[in-house]
Amino acid sequence: MFEEASEVFDNMFKGSFPLTFIVFIPAVLILVSPLPIEAAHEFTVYRMQQYDLQGQAYGTRNAMLNTEARTIEADVLSRRCIIMRLAEFSFEKFQEAIRQSAGAIVIILPQNMSTMPQDVIQQFMEIEPELLATETIVPVYFALEDDELLSIHEQTNSASVSQGTASAAEVLLHTATANGFQMVTSGTQSKAISDWSITSLEGRLTGLGGEDLPTIVIVAHYDSFGVAPWLAYGADSNGSGVAALLELARLFSKLYTYKRTHAGYNVLFFVSGGGKFNYQGTKRWLEDNLDHTDSSLLQDNVAFVLCLDTLGNGDSLYLHVSKPPKEATPQHTFLKELETVTSRFPEVKFSMIHKKINLAEDMLAWEHERFGIRRLPAFTVSRLESHKNSLRTSVMDMRSQISIQKLCRNTKIIAEALARVIYNLTEKGAPEDLQIFTEQMQLQEDQLSSVLDWLTAQPRAAQLVDKDSTLISTLEYYMSRYLKDVKRHHVKADKRDPEFLFYDQLKQTMNAYRVKPAIFDLLLALCIAAYLGVTYFIAQNFGFIYNTVRRITLKPKQH
Template sequence: MSMTAYRPLQYRAAAGFPLGPWGRASLQGASLCTCEKLLERSEETPSASRRLLCVSRATALNSQQVEALLGTSHFVLLLLPPSGVTLNATEAAEIREIEKLLLDRHSTAAVAFSRETRDATVLLERLNRDEEYDDAPARTRMLRPYLTTYTTYSQEWQPIKSVKGSTLTSWLHGQPGQDGSLPPTIVFVAHHDAFAAVPHFATGISTGGSGLITLLWLARELKMFYKREPLAYSVAFVLADASAMNYEGVADWIGRTDPRLLNATRYVLCLDNVASTALSLHTPKAYKDPEASRFMQMLESSLLEEGVQMSKRTKKIAIGEKVLPFWPHEHFTRAKLIAATLSAEPELKHLWNRSSLTDDSLNKEALVKTVRGLAEGTARFLANVEKPSTRLTFRGGEEAFDVFVSSWVKFFAYRNVPEYMSSPFANRIFVKSLSEEMENVGLSTELHEFDVDMGEFSFSYEPSVTIEVSETRPTFFDWLLLLGAAAYSFAIYLAIKGAMSTNILEGPSCSPAVSPASERGSPRANDTKTK
């Protein structure tokens, strides 16, 4: 049986100290067991010298157990649920804690992740059955077959020296002022990349995909709204890259944007995971600007009409401090712009863990409500209408939006499959598709590439690890077969030797045998007849 596993992202600080997992992935004929059994054995014999491969479902372990495994020198294979399987909140939160643990500390154990397949399920069942033999008699344990594993991994980790980012900006232009000044602008921001402890499984469908889909459909709805009447506001849609690298795409956009446009910006709303009916507006403070307050009031009331609660969460940001941002709006705040991030996450405590390995599904019903509320609230703000008699957006059916969401979710997840990732132009293909979508709607669009600032960290992503598992019979059967063959050969030898000994002992006959015909012709026979 063969399985393909993927290792977590590894990185080093400028001083060269390893922060991520760093264990050896090479295995040559190692035994297998479950991770739970390995933890029990470690308590009994903590100084075990031989290296093992332990396998378990990621949902069956907690962060404390994984931390104990990281202190060993063994190979740990954690099985993620099959693609599309939705985990409950407790399981998803625990896996997220495991991801944070993997990104926070150095490890002597080699950790890898794989999707649970039919073969992997059979392997787990077999390992659980094997553990039942531990309390069996020695002769029973001696007769059972056992499993061994090998890895074909040979390439060492390779540092990622440079990363190219791509940011897309689309515009709905409002009417300029009488003096030719730029119209006031509302900016929507979403990121099109994903980040998790294992980049191969970082689809980010909710954390990144929901915001991206929302931004794309907002552009469609507001474009139709702009066709009906001229508006004084401009709207910018920014699809940023490199959210994993401290939202470097947002920082690059601010740095290269015309200062006049930044001065004309009235509000920047960053979209994170918005596929929820309970959203948090992360903002540095309650702004007193009348236009910003009116915009937020319109959004809040429109979302509430759709059944979506929006609560404000303030966190002060020192503009002069150079700290890593937890949210994308912090870059805009340091640039002295009014900004906030709308997210389903009430708080974010980890810099590296933007999304999760379990982020491969989407709450479509909640996303539809959020998009309807954001589109209607923005349209009311632009038209300066508090409560219109009829809706300003989503006047038609929602079938087109359902198809739109499904197709973009599949495309967003597809960019992480091996066939797609192997292409050096994978990111360009995806961003080009986003650009074509905006241009087809009728928005003016521009694409900008930039070099990502690695932030004095050296990242590396190892290639996949192929794990081969084979079943081996104990040598007892070999010895038994050998003894049987030897006994059989010895028995044949004795039989042949015994037959030869009998012939030798009997020797040649002293009187020759007389045949009946010769006896009839003999003189004695004739004499008998005469008498």
């Protein structure tokens, strides 16, 4: 009976060998297939800045990515996507990845950056300007961490570390069996946006007493800036400046409503765009008002221009000037009134900082310098001592860093000083401790907080705020509640010699595909070939093998 069965199987394998593929190949596939796991993870990435300013290129020049993931500890970084967490990131490691021709860099940021240690936040803030000053073709992305992304980083890091410490045989075995990740972006290559429009807003309170009234201009730029536009919320710089300006508009609109408190000054409010790009909105607004029109408050008697920048924290206030104000001028009067009002707050230290305008630099230090170039008396009030403070250009400038109480206090100091100038209170003999904004006229801390919450609920980088943005329409609506003649001003770069040029593809979807290395495919192919060869040999010689095995197994029984 066994001989007959062996002959049947022998004939089946010899006559119908292709049937063996139906039996054995599925078995091979089942054996080599991995356990059920997540084969890919999709997440949003935010590309580093890419823009041109005055013909100079800044940031990354590339947006495409399709390469294998590694961490900075790996021996080979060339044409690999380097994944780093914020805690392990440094400018030296960034330069090392660039030097080794990395294919891309992905920096993982925590979901809530305010939970990071202050020294890590401060270190990254100081690195951001260096990153932007380094023009590179390597795509640089930022991603907000989640469980899957952290798992990818951990597995990639384990693979990188083990390769650096193991023997050659262990590395080969690990390479053949480990899971890798292929990082792929879904977007296209970045392109220049040639017709982008920067929008600014203007509104006014007209004074009482004739046409030739002096004008006080209050200015704040609304756009934010950081190493990645989609992560730049600019809470302090310059959300706090805009919030303070809007609160000043509300307060003085109430005073200008009544004839008894309607002052003999025009007050012009200007919320400018493109502030982080050398104050392009202010530059064009000045050109339009001073060079191309016959009816403008700026062409009349400008008492001074007050720019508001970064007021949301701290116990210091600085008046930044390009030229020290002369005595008996409105700007000198405002300086003295500011000193008077600040003295009521013992915790606040106030001083004036004089810095000449350096036209040789690519970027102006403060917004008031745009007005100073056009010979308009101007200064900036800020809590920062230096324009080089990294907070002004950082994605770490978050809402959690703002103290509403201190912003309210700083806004009140400015409002009281302005009121003393506008109503000439010192010359009229009013006491130094007289407060104008009290009781029903006091500042509304809740409203300041709400405005700041709204401003910081969205990134306000100039590349993301177009003329149809809800940010612009809401600002326009808010200003129209308190000011008259609110209108928009648009700026487009010159097509022949653009002052600024923005690029798209700043936010993309990235996929991390779980893959095996190429050597795994080679080893798998060899194993399958060996398996099929052995199977083929057994099938072709089944009768001989069966008889041999049978003789061996039956021999002991014959003894």
